[in-house]
Each structure stands twice: as C-alpha cells, then as structure tokens.
Amino acid sequence: MGCFPVLEKVPEQVVEFVRRQVELPEGTLPLYRAERTAKHHRGLVRKKVGVKYDQGEAREIAERSIRKEVSAKNRPADLINIALEGRGGLELPGFSTFGKMASKIRTEVNASIREGIHDWMSPVQRAGLPRLLEERESDGTTLFTRLKKPAKGPTWSHFRNLAKRLQWVDGLGDTSVWMESVATGKITDFAREADASEPRDYALVKQVALIAKARMRVRDDLATMFCKRVAMKIKKAVKELWGEIRLAEREIVEALIGNYCTALKNIDADGPSQEALQKAAAMTA
Structure with missing residues (x-):
C-alpha cells in the first residue's frame, strides 16, 4: 500500500x-x-x-507527477494512480490526500481550458450553445441529445440524412479550433462526463466536447456507411456479372453443339439427334 x-x-x-x-x-x-x-x-x-518518511517531499513529487499528466488525463482515478507510481521510495500520504490534490489540480487545469475555449469562441457562438438545450425535437428531446444519436442502416436515405446532420453539426462551430490545444483523451472524458450527467449540468467545456465528438462520429459514420453502400453495390454487380457470363457461356455452348449436330448429320445421318444434343447443352450449362 x-x-x-x-x-x-x-x-x-x-x-x-x-x-x-x-x-x-x-x-x-x-x-x-x-x-x-x-x-x-x-x-x-x-x-x-x-522507504523514507518525508510527507512534504512525497506531496511535492505527487503534485509534480499529477501536473505533468493532467493536461492529457481527466479522470481522478487516473491522476491518483500517476501520483502513486511516482513516489520514489517515499512513504505515501493518506489516500484522501491524493484525492484532494488530484481534484484541486484537475479543477485548476480544466478552468484554464474553459477560459481558453471561451476566448476562442465569438459572442454569437457562445450565445448559440444554450439554445441547444432549449430547442427540442418533435419527440421532446433536446438538440444536444440529437448529437448523440447513432447512425442507422446503410441506405441512401439514411446516408443523405447523415450528410445533412454533418452540415448541421459543422454549422455549430469549428471545435477543432476551439479545442486545438486540448488532448484528445481529455475531450473524450469531457464528453463522457456529459453523457453521464443531466443536460442542465452541461458546462461550456462539456458542451463543446459533445459537439467535437459528434463531428468526429458523424464523419466516421459517413465513411463507414459509404463503404458499406459501395460493398453492397459491388456484391450486386459481381452477382449480375457472373449471371451474364454464365448466360454468354451457355449461348456459346449451344451454338457449338448446334454446329456439331449439323456437321454430324452431314457425316452420319444416324448420329445423335438435335434434341439429345440440346439436352446435353442444358446439362452442361
């Protein structure tokens, strides 16, 4: 321990x-x-x-370790584990000490991230985000809930609707600029926290993180759906082509048998009949 x-x-x-x-x-x-x-x-x-007992030094090492990683990691459990790993032969403080330290540093860094996002956004963009919580779909859900809807089956109508959703999400703002200096893992954690909380508890960072993840997810869904549609078309085309090839081969075989039958009649009048040869052609096809 x-x-x-x-x-x-x-x-x-x-x-x-x-x-x-x-x-x-x-x-x-x-x-x-x-x-x-x-x-x-x-x-x-x-x-x-x-091990050596020096609580002051142990706390300093733990704080340095947490501050080094907190820009990329957001979950308190991850930050506490980082502090535990970097003790350097010292007796650890109580677990509650690490919990309070991780929470304090995390709050400071996240506040800095929030301020950075706030400064990147225009007043119009900032004012537009609350409307996503106020405006509702026909089923009563908020527009933020719409951001989290999964893609449907790979039909062309669903593909067109998904393309329209991409235009709508991109129209909310360029999150890649707003969160340019924020680590991907951090954005994922912010979005996960938003998923686990009530919409009214969405802070600015959580709102922007949800939009950023939605933009990435819609692009991934579009690419996946397009690949599935192309695969279905290829499969259908191959099936049709194979049928055409078999039909062409059958016509060639029937023509060859017909010519063979004519040649046999000229050589031997008692040779195989045309009907027998046609049955053989059908079996071959």
Missing part, C-alpha cells in the same frame, strides 16, 4: 495470519499499548522495506 493503514481497517485475514506466525492467542487485537511503541514499530518497518 505504500503507507500504514489505520489498524481498525487491517483485513481480518492479515490479522489472523500474523497471530499464527507469532503464536498469539486467538482474539488478540492489532493494537499498540503506547504511541511510542507504534512509532518504533513503523520505523522498523520502513527500514525493512527501504
């Missing part, structure tokens, strides 16, 4: 194992009679495992 847990939270399996190893009576609790004993014990453990 990298740090000493609260004794009351030590798992019972660990307590039982230690009891058996040192042959203590059943029911012995993991408690110290004096703080002096606890301090001495912790010093022996640190020496044994090779």
